[in-house]
Amino acid sequence: MIRAPISDRQRIALGVAAVAAILVAYTVVAHVRHLDNAADRIVPTWTQLWAGIVRITTLDPDDHVRYIVADSSATGLRFLLGFGISVIASFVIGVAMGCFRRVRALLLPALSALARIPPTAVTAVIMAMVGTGMTFFQFAIAFGVFPILAESICLAVDDVPDELIQKSYTLGASQGEVIGNVIVPQILPKVLDAIRLQIGPALVYLISAELLAADMGFGYRIRRFGRLAQMDIVFPYLAALAVFGLVVTAAFAWIRVKRCPWYQPTKEGA
Amino acid sequence: MTERSIMVSMQHVHKRFGPKHVLFDVNLRFERGGFVSLVGPSGCGKSTLLYMILGTLKPTAGVVLVGGALVQGLSRNRGIVYQHYSLFPHLTVLENVAFGRMLDATSIPFRVLRPFAWRALRKRHLDEARDLLTHVGLGDPQTLQCYPHQLSGGMRQRVAIAQAMIMKPSVLLLDEPFGALDQATRESLQRMILQLHADNERARAEGRQDDIVTVVLVTHEIDEAILLADKVVGVSQYWNWREQGYDRCPGATVVYSKPAPIFKPDHEAQHSAFVEQRQEIIRAAMDETVLQPPEMYRTFWKGDAPTARGAA
Ligand SMILES: Nc1ncnc2c1ncn2[C@@H]1O[C@H](COP(=O)(O)OP(=O)(O)OP(=O)(O)O)[C@@H](O)[C@H]1O
Ligand SMILES: [Mg+2]
Numbered sequence: 001m002i003r004a005p006i007s008d009r010q011r012i013a014l015g016v017a018a019v020a021a022i023l024v025a026y027t028v029v030a031h032v033r034h035l036d037n038a039a040d041r042i043v044p045t046w047t048q049l050w051a052g053i054v055r056i057t058t059l060d061p062d063d064h065v066r067y068i069v070a071d072s073s074a075t076g077l078r079f080l081l082g083f084g085i086s087v088i089a090s091f092v093i094g095v096a097m098g099c100f101r102r103v104r105a106l107l108l109p110a111l112s113a114l115a116r117i118p119p120t121a122v123t124a125v126i127m128a129m130v131g132t133g134m135t136f137f138q139f140a141i142a143f144g145v146f147p148i149l150a151e152s153i154c155l156a157v158d159d160v161p162d163e164l165i166q167k168s169y170t171l172g173a174s175q176g177e178v179i180g181n182v183i184v185p186q187i188l189p190k191v192l193d194a195i196r197l198q199i200g201p202a203l204v205y206l207i208s209a210e211l212l213a214a215d216m217g218f219g220y221r222i223r224r225f226g227r228l229a230q231m232d233i234v235f236p237y238l239a240a241l242a243v244f245g246l247v248v249t250a251a252f253a254w255i256r257v258k259r260c261p262w263y264q265p266t267k268e269g270a
Numbered sequence: 271m272t273e274r275s276i277m278v279s280m281q282h283v284h285k286r287f288g289p290k291h292v293l294f295d296v297n298l299r300f301e302r303g304g305f306v307s308l309v310g311p312s313g314c315g316k317s318t319l320l321y322m323i324l325g326t327l328k329p330t331a332g333v334v335l336v337g338g339a340l341v342q343g344l345s346r347n348r349g350i351v352y353q354h355y356s357l358f359p360h361l362t363v364l365e366n367v368a369f370g371r372m373l374d375a376t377s378i379p380f381r382v383l384r385p386f387a388w389r390a391l392r393k394r395h396l397d398e399a400r401d402l403l404t405h406v407g408l409g410d411p412q413t414l415q416c417y418p419h420q421l422s423g424g425m426r427q428r429v430a431i432a433q434a435m436i437m438k439p440s441v442l443l444l445d446e447p448f449g450a451l452d453q454a455t456r457e458s459l460q461r462m463i464l465q466l467h468a469d470n471e472r473a474r475a476e477g478r479q480d481d482i483v484t485v486v487l488v489t490h491e492i493d494e495a496i497l498l499a500d501k502v503v504g505v506s507q508y509w510n511w512r513e514q515g516y517d518r519c520p521g522a523t524v525v526y527s528k529p530a531p532i533f534k535p536d537h538e539a540q541h542s543a544f545v546e547q548r549q550e551i552i553r554a555a556m557d558e559t560v561l562q563p564p565e566m567y568r569t570f571w572k573g574d575a576p577t578a579r580g581a582a
Contacts, residue, residue, distance in 0.1 A: 163355040166326055169344035171437060172374030180378055181369075185360045262360050262417040 044232035052232030067221060067233075068240065074216040075206065078134065082141030083202045087195055089142070090149035095187075097150065098157020099179060108154065111147040119144030119201075120208045132213040140209035145198050156190040157183055189256050189263040196252035203245060276338075277302040277484040278323055278441060283332035284521065285318055292318050294511075294521030296332070298503060302440075303470050303482045307495035307530075310505040310555050314522040316488045319505060320443050323486065324350055337440055346374055349434030353446045356430035357418040363429050364414040367399035368392075370437045402432045406462055424455035428462060435466075438480060442466075444487045448494070456494075463487070463498050467532065492551050496530045496544050503527050504555030509564045526554040527568040 030043045041048065056067040097104040119140070126139045160183055168182045210219020218237055225233040256263065278300040285293040292315040300306050308316045321327040322334050325344045334341045336348060357366050372395055381388045403409055406428045418426055427447050434442055448456045466485060473481035489495050495502050504526025507519050530547065553560050554567040 161355040163352045164358060166324075166344060167350060167352070168373065170324070170346060170348060170350055170434070170439075171370035172346035174373075174377065176378050177373050181373065182358065186358070188360075260360070262419065264359075264419050 041230050041232050044235065048232040049235060052230075053236050056233060056236060068236075071217050071221050071237075072240070074214070075210065075218045078137040078210075078217065079141070079202065079206055081134065082138040082206060083145065083199070085138060086142040086145040086149065086202070090146045091153060091191065093146075094150040094153025095157060095179065095184065097154040098187075099183065104154065108151070111150055114143075115147035115151065119205050123205070123209050123212055127209075127213055136213065137206060137209055140205050141202050144205040145202050148201075149194055149198055152194040153187065153191055156187040156194070159190070160186050189260040189265075192252055192256040192259070196249050196256075199248050199252070200245060203241065207241070275302050276300070277304070277336065278486070279335045280319075280322070280329075281333050281335075283319075283322065283329045283334060285315065285322065285327070286330045286521075291519065291521035293329075293505075294523045296505070296524055298524060298527070300484055300486065300501070302484055303474065304501055305467065305485045305487070305499045305532075306501045306503055307487045307489055307499035308503050308505060309489060309492055309495045309526075309551060310522065311507070311558075312490065314505050314507055316505055317445055320445055320486060320488050323441065324348055324443050346370075346437055347439050348441045348443060349437055349439035351427065351430045351434055351442070351444045351447045353449045356426055356447075357433070359418050362415050362417055363403065363408065363421070364396060364399050366418070366429055367403055367432045367436055368395040370433060371395040371398060374437065399432070399436060402436050403429070406432050406465075408432070422455070423451050424459060427451070427459060431462070435483070439483060440480075442483050442485045444485065446488050446490065449490070460494060460498060467500075492548050492556075493544055495551070496547055499530050500532050501527070502530045502547070502551060504551055504567070506555040508555065508558045508561055510561045512561070513563075523564050525562075525564045525567060526551055 026043070027046070030045045033040045033043050034045060044052065057069075059066055093103075093107060097107055122143055123140050126143065127136055130136050130139055164182060164186075165178055168178045173182065207219040207222070210217045211223045212219075214220040218241060222234050222237050225231075225237075276299050278298070280296050280298045283293060283296040284291075296319065308319065310316050318327060322329055323336065323341065325341045325348065336345075358369065361369060372392070375395070376388060376391060400409070400414065403414065408414070408425065408428055413421075413425070418429070421429070430447070431442075431444075448459050451459065463485075466483065470482050473479075485499075487495070487498060489498075503524060505522050506525045507522040509523060509525050511519055528547070528550075550567060554562070
């Protein structure tokens, strides 16, 4: 029956079963391919993957770096700066658009239009304009994240009932207090959710920018070893990306629960 | 009665939304410390009238005075309790009630730059809020820490009234505050409103002029209107506008304005005492087949009668 509840045990067992099935299928495919060609690295065996992991975590004799360390810090810094700046900018602009009709009339149409352009298609344009330094990666992330995030923060402000804003004024609030003590705390859970949902896309924009122009970082490394068909290196990188995405996403979900215990995603208003 | 004792006054107030005529030549005077209930058919403009006193709507023509001053926007002297969205969802019960004290008495720079002074003041505000909540029957420490979504509808409205009352407003406006509640809850909240009468009386006796509140309550329950108020005002579009020379209704106007008996809290209300007044209000305001001159049931204030017609 649709939406009929299942037990926790059943739920967990089904999730584990899917992961196990993928791992078994992978093992079988890798084994079959290696019957033909023992040196195959497109579907590496578990032993080859382990060797790959060892290789990226030990000091490389030619490049004099540990690949995973150097790439993580390069990509991590770009992500932190690019995503952080995008979030701060879209928060300020989004709240301003939600609160002031003039700001909204000025910016919202332009942002909506920008949001329709596929960000990865613009990467080449950004590269031509700002070169391939840190600015390039920041713009690549911001171009994709900022318009969408600013728009959803603006919509979150719209969801604050007029009644509560009017009531704040009857309680003696100044304009700054209406924003700082009434609107911002009430949109916070929705903002955290919106940020969380943009982490995935932000990684897409950053990695595709790195594929295009970088001499360090996840995108660069994946391209370099992908060209050599060395999936024993590429797969651990993909796994690291997945873990990073999951951890950051879970962290934002956790912050929302901790910071906004009052928030009821299904029940609107009070 | 001297002019000084008038708290709210509306003079030749008209209200239109675009081509839609909602209110026509409303003239009202509410006494300081009085309890007025506004009744009328659904959609006649009761909320519109209330929001012009609150300051979120402007009259198309005419003036609205509160405390002798023209209403211009919202003010910390006029509190409001809505039917929905009555509380801030991100604050606990206690914080919701203390919120007004915080906003009114401090500013963001003060709270940021003088954290110690703010903390001492905050404690005082929370104590005040706790006292007031105890007064409205919500002193239980566990309830104080609840968020609005954890409360029943009746508790929420109690908190909302305390939230408005902590400001010691000169006018308290209530827009169908009990509209969504079941009968038993409604009655317990009515007793709480009657308690405000007693509070007013005590404030008057002790000479605390600033603590006297004038209450305007919008309701669609006629019994509730009679029970809670010392003056019932009926607003309705059912009046003899055709005989006065209009070919379409120029809007609702005041068709009823009479004192109502005051009941003390815990005094068992006698339903039969209402019946006569109830019938009269229904005839004056609710019955669309009875179209009479609007002044017919207006006896409370001579000044309520319009002196010039069609001013807009
Ligand atoms: N902002 C607005 N714009 C246009 N029309 C409005 C607006 N606000 C109210 N109206 C109209 O004015 C009329 C009176 O509305 P109002 O809400 O004051 O009635 P009410 O007596 O409070 O009704 P209810 O009993 O349903 O609460 C209604 O017909 C409504 O459609
Ligand atoms: Mg209404």
